[in-house]
Amino acid sequence: MTPRLTLRVDPIACDGRAVCADILPELISLDDWGFPIIHAGAVPDHLRDEAREAIRICPKLALRLDRI
Numbered sequence: 001m002t003p004r005l006t007l008r009v010d011p012i013a014c015d016g017r018a019v020c021a022d023i024l025p026e027l028i029s030l031d032d033w034g035f036p037i038i039h040a041g042a043v044p045d046h047l048r049d050e051a052r053e054a055i056r057i058c059p060k061l062a063l064r065l066d067r068i
Helices: 019-023 045-057
Strands: 005-009 028-030 036-038 063-067
Touching: 005 036, 005 045, 019 028, 019 045, 045 063
Parallel strands: none
Antiparallel strands: 005 063, 028 036
């Protein structure tokens, strides 16, 4: 069984560059100032690679995957 993972953002580290929402629009939307809003719940298996890519390219290292 694959572990269930959730995507989280550190709002202090994030500076609102929005590159994560470009890569993963299925799970990340932006507020009025360009900061990410992470949709609640587990990351679907078919989006895990995109979630890892969003984490990898975050210029402020503000994203992470946590087990739930």
